[in-house]
Amino acid sequence: MSVAMNDGARAAFLDVDGTYADHGTVPTAHAEAVRDARRAGHKVLLCTGRPESMLPAPILEAGFDGVVAAAGAWVRLDGEVLTDLRFPDDLATRVRHVLDAHDIAYLLETPDALYGPVGVDARLERRGEAAPPEILDVLQMPGDLAAVRYAKISYFDSPVPIAALRAELGPEVGILPSSYADTGDNAGEIHLAGVHKAVGMATVAEHLGISVAQVVGIGDGYNDVEMLAYAGTAVAVEGAPSAVLAEADFVIPGPAGDGIAKAFARLGMVGPA
Numbered sequence: 112m113s114v115a116m117n118d119g120a121r122a123a124f125l126d127v128d129g130t131y132a133d134h135g136t137v138p139t140a141h142a143e144a145v146r147d148a149r150r151a152g153h154k155v156l157l158c159t160g161r162p163e164s165m166l167p168a169p170i171l172e173a174g175f176d177g178v179v180a181a182a183g184a185w186v187r188l189d190g191e192v193l194t195d196l197r198f199p200d201d202l203a204t205r206v207r208h209v210l211d212a213h214d215i216a217y218l219l220e221t222p223d224a225l226y227g228p229v230g231v232d233a234r235l236e237r238r239g240e241a242a243p244p245e246i247l248d249v250l251q252m253p254g255d256l257a258a259v260r261y262a263k264i265s266y267f268d269s270p271v272p273i274a275a276l277r278a279e280l281g282p283e284v285g286i287l288p289s290s291y292a293d294t295g296d297n298a299g300e301i302h303l304a305g306v307h308k309a310v311g312m313a314t315v316a317e318h319l320g321i322s323v324a325q326v327v328g329i330g331d332g333y334n335d336v337e338m339l340a341y342a343g344t345a346v347a348v349e350g351a352p353s354a355v356l357a358e359a360d361f362v363i364p365g366p367a368g369d370g371i372a373k374a375f376a377r378l379g380m381v382g383p384a
Contacts, residue, residue, distance in 0.1 A: 116152070116154065116319050116320065116321055116325070117152065119152075120152045120153050120154070120321070120325065121153045121154070121325050121326070121327050121344075121378065121380060122153070122154040122155075122156065122312075122315060122316060122319060122321055122325060122326050122327070123148065123153060123154070123155045123156070123326075123327040123328075123329065123375070123380065124156050124157075124158035124179060124308070124312050124315075124326070124327065124328050124329070124338060124342070125145075125155065125156070125157055125158060125329050125330075125371060126158055126159060126329060126330035126331060126332065126335050126338070127157055127158075127159040127161065127166070127170065128159070128161075128290065128332070129331045129332065129348060129365060129366070130329055130330055130331050130348050130365070130366070130370070130371070131157065131170075131329075131366070131371060132170060132366060133365065133366040133367060135167050135169075135170070135243075135245070136366070137169070137170060137173065137366070138366050138367070138369055138371075138372075140369035140371075140372040141366065141369065141371045141372060142173050142174075143372070144371050144372040144375045144376075144380075144381060145173070145174065145175065145371070146174060147375075147380075147381045148375050148380040148381055149174065149175075149176065151380065151381065153380050154176040154177075154315075154319065155175055155176055156175055156176055156177045156178060156179055156188070156315065157170070157171075157175055157177075157178045157179070157180070158178075158179040158308050158311070158312065158328070158330070158338060159178070159179070159180055159182075160181070160182040160263070160290045160300060160308075160332070160334045161180060161181070161220075162180055162181045162185065162220040162221060162222055162225070162262060162263065163178055163180040163181075163185060163187070163222045164220070164221060164222055164223050164224050164225060164249045165220070165225060165245050165246065165249060166178070166180070166245070167245050176188060176189060177189060177315065179308060179311035179312060179315065180222070180311075181196075181220055181222070181262040181263045181302075182263060182300070182302050182306065182307055182308055182311075182334050183196075183302075183306050183307045183308045183309065183310040183311035183312075184196040184197070184262040184263060184302070184303065184306050184311070185222050185262060185311070186311045186314050186315060188315055188318060188319075193314050193315070193318060194310075194311060194314050195222070195262075196262060196303065196306055197221075197260040197261060197262050198260070198261055198262070198303060200260075202283055202284070203259075203260065203261060204257065205280075206264065206280060206284065206301060207219075207256060209276075209279060209280060210264075210266060211228070213269065213270060213271050213276075214268075214270070215266050215267075215268060215269040215270075215271070216228075216231050216234040216235075216266060216267050216268040216269075217231070217264050217265065217266040217267075218231065218246070218250070218264065218265045218266070219256060219259050219261035219264055220261055220262055220263045220264065220265060221259065221260070221261050221262060222262070223249075224249045224250070224251050225246060225249050225250045225251065226250075226251050226252070226253065226256055226259045226261070227250060227251075227252055227256075228252065228256065229252045229254055230252075231250075231252060232247065232250060232252065234267075234268055235247075235267075238267070238268075263300060263301065263302050263303075264300065264301040264302075265289065265298075265299075265300050265301075266298060266299060266300075266301065267289070267297065267298040268297060268298075269296075269297045269298065269299070270297070272296045272297075273286050273288065273296055273299050276299070280301070282304060283303070283304055284301050284302065284303060284304055285301070285302050285303070285304050285305075285306075285307075286299045286300065286301050286302075287299060287300050287302070287333050287334050288300075288333055290332040290333065290334050300334070307334065307337040307338075308328075308330075308334060308335065308337055308338040308341075309337040309338050309340065309341035310337075312326060312328065312338060312341055312342070313341065322343070323341065323342070323343045324343040325343060326341070326342045326343045326344070327342055327343070327344045327346065327374075327378060327380075328341065328342030328344070328345050328346065329346040329347075329348070329363070329370075329371065329374060330346075330347065330348070330351070330355065331347060331348035331350070331351040331355060331365070332351070332352070332355065333352055333354065333355070335347075335351075335355055336354050336355055336358060339355060339358035339359060340358050344360055344378065345358050345359050345360050346359060346360065346361060346362070346363055346374050347359035347361075347362050347363075348362070348363060348364070348365050348370060349362055349363065349364055349365060349368075349370075350365065361374075361377070
């Protein structure tokens with residue numbers, strides 16, 4: 112059932128890493144801007160490639176109307192789950208077998224937890240820096256991953272370049288460079304073909320009964336291209352890849368420059384909608 116919004120209200124979708132937060136730290140101005148925009152009658156949602164299980168509690172609990180997670184495969188709005196897409200069983204098994212055959216480290220992402228092969232925690236540690244707690248705190252390594260129904264995969268330590276892995280896995284999936292860390296061609300994110308952030312955003316817009324013109328998208332990574340292309344108002348963060356900047360109506364500073372607060376002010380979202 113759709114939830115009516117007035118004609119002046121907007122729904123803003125915020126990427127997390129490098130847009131709303133910087134390495135998990137949220138500027139005070141960003142938290143205040145979200146609070147003020149919601150108080151004015153706008154909807155504000157996180158829109159991330161991460162599964163919801165990997166979002167730090169302080170960010171989730173800061174106050175949002177919902178989450179588009181797993182790059183569009185999971186949508187929660189006002190406490191209701193609207194979308195929960197997982198890899199079909201046959202495809203899920205085939206993808207895991209290809210990754211195992213190449214000895215690629217990977218994390219199977221679900222809304223409730225991350226799952227990985229036994230020893231993937233040690234491989235995370237061997238990357239030269241401590242594995243982030245948002246991964247380790249929700250990581251499970253049950254040994255047998257056959258029963259895990261996942262929405263997306265993050266992988267690293269791949270001897271196979273992204274283009275070659277994409278060709279081997281076939282058209283049922285898409286692969287993007289990792290949005291979590293700058294790890295070059297040996298890390299990436301595998302998602303169902305045709306599932307991306309804009310798919311989740313469209314689900315929210317339909318549920319709210321709003322037009323695309325009322326949708327704001329703000330992001331900085333490769334997995335934000337479709338988000339910005341879909342949004343009525345597209346906002347990119349300085350330093351984003353050229354494909355992201357090409358979709359933007361305007362550009363804002365990153366978290367250190369309070370970019371979200373500046374975008375909301377420019378769009379008139381911090382006053383009555």
